[in-house]
Amino acid sequence: MKELSLNILDIAQNSVKAGADKIDVLLEENEETLVISIADNGCGMSEEFLKNVQDPFCTTRTTRKVGMGIPLFKLAAEQTEGNLTITSKTKEKFSDESGTTITALFYKNHIDFTVLGDIVSTIVTLIQGQPDIHWHFNHKINKDEVGVDTDELKSVLGDVPLDNFEVICWIKEYLEEQYNEIGYN
Numbered sequence: 001m002k003e004l005s006l007n008i009l010d011i012a013q014n015s016v017k018a019g020a021d022k023i024d025v026l027l028e029e030n031e032e033t034l035v036i037s038i039a040d041n042g043c044g045m046s047e048e049f050l051k052n053v054q055d056p057f058c059t060t061r062t063t064r065k066v067g068m069g070i071p072l073f074k075l076a077a078e079q080t081e082g083n084l085t086i087t088s089k090t091k092e093k094f095s096d097e098s099g100t101t102i103t104a105l106f107y108k109n110h111i112d113f114t115v116l117g118d119i120v121s122t123i124v125t126l127i128q129g130q131p132d133i134h135w136h137f138n139h140k141i142n143k144d145e146v147g148v149d150t151d152e153l154k155s156v157l158g159d160v161p162l163d164n165f166e167v168i169c170w171i172k173e174y175l176e177e178q179y180n181e182i183g184y185n
């Protein structure tokens with residue numbers, strides 16, 4: 001993928017499919033590294049499944065034999081000399097504590113680093129597509145941070161739905177403004 005924001009979209013959609021109602025998209029970067037972590041409270045993956053999930057020939061979908069979301073994200077990290085780790089707890093074993101966290105480390109100055117790209121569109125698309133999920137987005141850049149939390153928005157919006165066109169536009173501008181304020185390209 002040309003932009004890591006598209007990998008993030010794909011990985012967060014796995015969390016949606018896993019039945020999560022809370023999804024955290026956390027980014028932390030400095031001059032040298034970018035860490036992307038996507039954490040959900042969905043159904044989780046068994047230990048055995050986890051061993052295979054980073055392999056491109058593993059998927060639970062029957063429509064397509066090859067699931068590529070996680071392997072591609074892992075490849076993007078590894079080609080910068082970084083890595084990807086997954087921790088997961090299944091609903092069967094952990095009930096209320098179930099969920100999955102995928103964390104990828106990137107070395108930004110590596111020649112094969114993929115740009116983050118349009119992260120604002122990714123976050124807005126996720127919120128718009130799944131307005132009932134509690135989305136928490138936070139991006140730390142050195143000492144600054146940018147973010148949005150849909151539960152906080154909901155308490156302000158009252159009866160106005162989160163996928164209302166004007167609300168979606170407002171969220172987009174709200175994030176863009178925060179990035180502009182700290183001078184993030």
Ligand SMILES: Nc1ncnc2c1ncn2[C@@H]1O[C@H](COP(=O)(O)OP(=O)(O)O)[C@@H](O)[C@H]1O
Nearest residue numbers: 014015018044059060061067068069070071100
């Ligand atoms: N957050 C998650 N929670 C539970 N299962 C997951 C999660 N992410 C991935 N999986 C499982 O791993 C499989 C592989 O994911 P992925 O590599 O994105 O390929 P695909 O989504 O095309 O199947 C999924 O089909 C799903 O069974």
Ligand SMILES: [Mg+2]
Nearest residue numbers: 010014069070
């Ligand atoms: Mg996927």
